[in-house]
Amino acid sequence: MPAQTNTDSIFNQLEAYGHKKVVFCSDPDTGLKAIIAIHDTTLGPALGGTRMWAYKTEKEALQDVLRLSKNMTYKAAIAGLNMGGGMAVIIGDSRKDKTEALLRKFGRFIKNQNGEFITAEDVGTNPRDMEYIRMETQHVVGVPETMGGSGDPGPVAAMGVYMGMRAALKELYGSDSITGRSVIVQGIGHVGEQLVKLLTEANAKVYVSDINDERKRQVSKKYGAEAISNNTIFDINADIYAPCAMGATVNTQTINKLQCAIIAGSANNQLADEAEHGQMLLDKGILFAPDYVISAGGIINGYSELMGYSKKRTMQLTENIYDATRNVLKLSKAENISTIDAANKIAEKRIADIKKVKSTY
Numbered sequence: 001m002p003a004q005t006n007t008d009s010i011f012n013q014l015e016a017y018g019h020k021k022v023v024f025c026s027d028p029d030t031g032l033k034a035i036i037a038i039h040d041t042t043l044g045p046a047l048g049g050t051r052m053w054a055y056k057t058e059k060e061a062l063q064d065v066l067r068l069s070k071n072m073t074y075k076a077a078i079a080g081l082n083m084g085g086g087m088a089v090i091i092g093d094s095r096k097d098k099t100e101a102l103l104r105k106f107g108r109f110i111k112n113q114n115g116e117f118i119t120a121e122d123v124g125t126n127p128r129d130m131e132y133i134r135m136e137t138q139h140v141v142g143v144p145e146t147m148g149g150s151g152d153p154g155p156v157a158a159m160g161v162y163m164g165m166r167a168a169l170k171e172l173y174g175s176d177s178i179t180g181r182s183v184i185v186q187g188i189g190h191v192g193e194q195l196v197k198l199l200t201e202a203n204a205k206v207y208v209s210d211i212n213d214e215r216k217r218q219v220s221k222k223y224g225a226e227a228i229s230n231n232t233i234f235d236i237n238a239d240i241y242a243p244c245a246m247g248a249t250v251n252t253q254t255i256n257k258l259q260c261a262i263i264a265g266s267a268n269n270q271l272a273d274e275a276e277h278g279q280m281l282l283d284k285g286i287l288f289a290p291d292y293v294i295s296a297g298g299i300i301n302g303y304s305e306l307m308g309y310s311k312k313r314t315m316q317l318t319e320n321i322y323d324a325t326r327n328v329l330k331l332s333k334a335e336n337i338s339t340i341d342a343a344n345k346i347a348e349k350r351i352a353d354i355k356k357v358k359s360t361y
């Protein structure tokens with residue numbers, strides 16, 4: 001067998017990201033091809049969404065799930081939750097390939113993890129899908145309210161992003177008021193639309209873009225936002241760029257073009273390369289509110305469901321994202337390090353501290 005190159009070797013990748021376990025789920029009968037990645041369970045069982053996406057290659061799907069699950073470990077840690085990080089991806093087009101049988105079979109694979117992985121919605125999945133998964137396993141949150149669940153986490157995630165944006169405005173301008181600010185929201189799905197709602201209610205000027213033109217038309221009309229093409233996002237001179245679709249939109253090419261003073265959105269893994277692009281943003285003076293800090297509302301919602309759902313408690317925890325973001329930005333400034341490095345430092349310290357707690361009686 002030819003030697004694996006570094007990037008091809010699955011085990012090398014797991015080692016590089018620090019993963020505990022990766023499960024490949026295959027079921028020819030239902031057409032299920034999925035990957036469950038459990039990154040770290042120091043703080044508790046791994047909680048993370050299931051994304052359904054038509055990945056072009058299996059390699060791309062694996063990369064995405066590894067990056068997303070690591071992100072979830074840091075997200076739970078910095079939000080102060082007792083949860084580890086994991087994520088799942090189902091390879092397929094959610095509009096064509098999703099069936100009850102496929103989702104229930106996927107639920108059986110989650111069941112086999114014996115509680116080490118608990119899932120929820122992400123891109124391409126919704127509360128109805130979680131209901132099918134629930135038919136096979138208890139280890140799923142975000143099921144509909146009528147089933148005793150917390151429903152769509154999108155509005156809570158949007159509130160967290162809104163809090164993070166306000167904290168970034170405070171850092172930059174001394175005032176956290178959204179009124180009169182301009183924001184570009186890229187991707188107006190479960191989180192993006194709710195964010196547009198919050199922003200327009202606060203009288204911000206909002207631009208929206210989505211690859212789904214019909215959705216863009218509907219949402220812009222509903223909230224009085226200005227619809228723009230994806231190609232013009234980086235040419236518009238707005239205060240805030242809010243990526244709320246897929247990751248890696250912040251890269252060398254886009255940073256060079258970006259006109260905004262702040263990046264704050266829900267999309268996971270916005271920086272194509274954390275070290276390189278975190279530093280580039282610092283050098284260029286663009287304030288990056290780290291995605292996993294400000295998009296924690298979704299995981300907070302899922303965590304609350306596990307603890308016995310209380311809307312009030314969930315919103316309190318989500319509002320704490322304001323202070324968590326402020327702490328990250330202060331550390332970044334004090335140590336002159338990128339905001340993502342500052343967030344990583346805080347998250348890693350909590351994991352290391354709790355690891356010590358768990359090692360003694």
Ligand SMILES: NC(=O)c1ccc[n+]([C@@H]2O[C@H](COP(=O)([O-])OP(=O)(O)OC[C@H]3O[C@@H](n4cnc5c(N)ncnc54)[C@H](O)[C@@H]3O)[C@@H](O)[C@H]2O)c1
Pocket residue numbers: 121122123124125153154157186187188189190191192209210211212215230244245246247266267268295296297298299
């Ligand atoms: N749903 C949650 O609770 C939650 C919580 C935290 C983070 N996130 C993250 O936020 C992002 C959005 O999640 P969601 O649940 O709203 O997903 P969603 O599938 O409901 O919406 C995503 C939207 O983005 C659009 N889109 C996809 N690619 C695009 C592109 N290149 N340019 C513009 N638009 C594009 C889609 O058409 C869709 O309308 C994801 O990265 C997700 O991982 C979601």
